[in-house]
Amino acid sequence: MISRRCLNMTSSDIRRMFNTSSRDTVNLAIGEPDFNTPEHIVEAAKRALEEGKTHYTPNQGIYELREEISNKVKLDYNLDINPEDIIVTCGASEGLMLALMSLVDRGDEVIVTDPAFLSYRNLIHLCEGRPVPVKLKEDFSLEVEKVEESITDKTKCIVINTPGNPTGKVMSKEEIKGLSDIAEDYNLIVISDEVYDKIIYKGKHYSPMRYTENCIVVNGFSKTYAMTGWRIGYLYVSETLNSRLNIIDHMIKIHQYSFACATSFAQYGALAALRGDQSCVDKMVEEFRRRKDLMVKGLKDVFKLYPPEGAFYIFPNTQEYGTGEEVVKTLMEKGVLTVPGTAFGEASTYYIRLSYATNYEYLERGIEIIRETLLGGIK
Ligand SMILES: Cc1ncc(COP(=O)(O)O)c(C=O)c1O
Incomplete structure (x- = not known):
């Protein structure tokens, strides 16, 4: 059965x-x-509940929050992302699922690092795709040539995660740039899981979105703002990718029929998280x-x-x-x-x-x- x-x-x-x-x-x-x-985030969610913000929100997420996410990525990474190209999800977990489900068909291959966050392999299986592991070096850096060698005519995307779970490794600008070039050369999508982008002790966070439009960035509030139980996250793509593939609409179909929308008052909490003192x-x-x-x-x-x-x-x-x-x-x-x-x-x-x-x-x-x-x- x-x-x-x-x-x-x-x-x-x-x-x-x-x-x-x-x-x-x-x-x-x-x-x-x-x-x-943090207290101000909790207060904002409580206020939303008291104000009756307890209904379905737009599938894609409340506009104010998408606008604030757009501001954040501009401020942090100088990226121009339209609120229309953002989806508010039930945690980064859902963002990863939407990205993979919208791209991967039965038998398609997805390159993942070994080690990598365990959801990737399992979500790829959920999509009936095939995870293709690329072993990291002993110091947990990624050999871009190895990624290139793993590409076949079935490869659809590459999932990366920086800073990394479980390694704690921050990918270098060269690694990110190299991967982005590969994504361009072979027309693959890089799914970039950036949930730890704010938790860095050494080095700097680089997103492949800076170097290629063939990219879906997944992020969330769980780790940065200690909001794991709130189940709130987001993903975004570039305007160019979205006009080429209409991918946001495709992902919204999946989101709409499985989750409808992220929890309403959690979205107001997330809004306070981004607007408040950091x-x-x-x-x-x-x-x-x-x-x-x-x-x-x-x-x-x-x-x-x-x-x-x-x-x-x-x-x-x-x-x-x-x-x-x-x-x-x-x-x-x-x-x-x-x-x-x-x-x-x-x-x-x-x-x-x-x-x-x-x-x-x-x-x-x-x-x-x-x-x-x-x-x-x-x-
Ligand atoms: C690398 C990575 N991505 C995504 C997630 C899921 O985050 P969320 O709570 O936003 O679904 C985790 C949680 O452990 C994680 O470590």
Whole structure:
């Protein structure tokens, strides 16, 4: 009875870890900020509820919010994106789904990095497409030539994510430019997942939208404004791509019949997030940086690792102690939850992902347990 597209999808290892968490475990598995949503955003949503903004909104999202997103991308990245070329979605998750569903047919190939955020492969399966992994280098940089070598006449798009989950890597201008050139040369679409664009410690965020019109940018409010439960995000394309493919209308069809619109009062909260003072974001990023430094300091003599440049994950190599799966199991027995690298790609067998989006004291305890367990010789 069950469709092949469902059977081809796997359940999230991260959710599984989350579900096994008890009060005594140190959960370094889940990737969501532990901060509460800033007060002015909560107040704006409450006000929207009180004012009766509880109805369906336009499918594409309220105009004010799309206008504000357009202002943001102009201010941050000097991109001219029309509100008409933006869709407000139920989280970046829906944005990724709309992008892939509007492009990928059965048997089409989509290039993804290994490791990469696990939704990509599964959403590609949902579209009955075929994920084609390109292994990242040891320092998590992407070899653009390898991407080019993976292209066949079935390749439709390339999914990238910078800053990256699970690696914490910020892609360089050269990588982004190289990929954009490939997208132009082979007429492929780059789906650029930029949900961590504001959480950067080193380097700068470059979007392929700057270099190619063959691009769909997916972003959201979950990570930047600690709004994971609000389920609000957005995507945008260039005016040129939209006039060529009419892709926004196609994506709206999917959105309209599956979600109708993003939650009304969450959209007003998101509007307040963009219009309000951004110092709340700076504060959260500073705290993430402090935790990142703690993680690197506490783990660098335990594992081989590359210090994260963005997002809130660290992805150490576990080779010395066994596979990622084995290390996850050992640590779980000692009360620390992490995620095996294989959740993010088959080539990531000897890695684990640790999230530091949890409080400092927790992290200190987690590091202490990891050090005792692994350096103590228990394999
Ligand atoms: C790289 C990446 N993209 C997208 C998402 C989904 O974000 P949202 O909560 O906006 O759906 C996540 C969440 O973990 C993520 O890490």
